[in-house]
């Protein structure tokens with residue numbers, strides 16, 4: 001395994017979309033085309049499966065120096081009301097596009113820090129959303145909570161509004177690591193919110209853990225997983241630290257590159273971490289997610305219903321996802337659109353009565369075929385070109401590229417399908433890269449993506 005990790009640890013996309021954002025053809029995108037694809041998707045799928053809604057809440061009180069998310073650091077809580085007002089205006093703009101109500105299957109509050117907002121403001125937001133929509137019978141609402149500022153009132157209010165799933169950012173429990181990433185968060189804080197959420201009735205509690213952080217060692221990862229085990233969350237996201245300082249300005253410059261663990265140590269953190277998670281009863285779901293058997297993510301993996309979108313892995317698939325809020329990305333299946341990245345630009349576009357997207361991509365026939373293969377690989381570790389017109393002209397070249405991975409026993413190539421072996425699962429991003437025709441045609445000049453491990 002050791003040699004394989006060094007061989008296949010290259011810079012590569014995480015495939016929360018295909019085409020990946022740097023390969024969007026922004027020149028052929030327009031707001032009108034975007035709306036047309038969304039209406040098409042609505043007509044095809046709203047009355048059956050419904051839509052997913054992602055709401056980006058960007059504010060955080062304090063900057064964690066490893067963070068790759070779009071956030072705005074402030075302690076001024078006056079920002080809450082105008083932000084919620086603007087989100088509800090944006091929601092109205094979307095609702096007005098359709099001649100019947102949107103049906104919400106999934107709703108996720110992400111950030112930034114959703115629990116930066118006072119419970120009463122979150123309640124106004126969710127009630128404002130619900131007023132203009134209907135809920136699917138088996139709707140799922142979830143949110144990301146910061147263990148340092150999630151209160152009992154947050155948990156109770158959101159639970160009463162229909163939220164049954166919460167994930168908490170843990171990262172690592174070691175003090176030296178916490179100091180380096182500017183995030184002091186003792187175990188007691190995580191225990192307090194986890195216990196409270198469980199007592200209130202949340203049925204799925206997740207913890208985010210990261211390996212490869214500055215000053216982090218294999219021992220620290222071991223210790224973090226052992227503390228995590230004592231709280232037994234239903235899901236664990238075990239992320240590789242994505243070091244992309246060139247995208248994040250000064251945000252990731254709170255420590256020096258030489259403070260990061262070596263490639264060898266990071267690999268060991270990953271391998272030992274995975275082993276420990278398996279030992280304590282977690283099953284690997286796709287890439288970097290783990291869950292116990294009773295969790296919906298595990299069940300959907302077993303039933304072949306696992307899906308992946310900009311939120312990461314989800315237990316159910318909807319064809320359309322609307323992203324509200326600054327920098328949020330929407331997906332109509334036939335197109336992607338991203339909202340303005342600065343709060344000021346976002347407010348400005350909404351004040352002009354415009355859906356606040358600033359760039360996007362409309363998928364062509366080829367994109368749709370490749371998208372399906374990449375989704376199959378990321379969610380089911382196999383793909384086939386036997387049905388659904390999933391054959392494409394470049395497929396023989398893709399299979400030649402995969403030959404070496406077959407020799408390394410990472411996958412099996414058959415006449416009409418490929419199947420990823422157990423040994424190949426950690427390298428699924430590399431396998432997807434062989435299918436990524438846009439990446440093959442135009443290799444990036446500079447490093448655009450984080451490392452695959």
Ligand SMILES: C[S@@+](CC[C@H](N)C(=O)[O-])C[C@H]1O[C@@H](n2cnc3c(N)ncnc32)[C@H](O)[C@@H]1O
Pocket residue numbers: 060066067068069110111112113114144145146147168169170171208209210239240241242243244
């Ligand atoms: C929006 S935050 C979670 C909610 C809240 N803001 C918090 O920090 O607790 C989402 C998660 O993304 C992960 N994350 C952020 N930046 C990352 C990076 N550079 N590499 C890997 N994971 C990252 C962290 O695990 C974090 O918990």
Ligand code: SF4
Pocket residue numbers: 059060062063064067068069071111112113146169
């Ligand atoms: S990790 Fe969470 S709290 Fe920290 S800066 Fe990023 S979004 Fe904000």
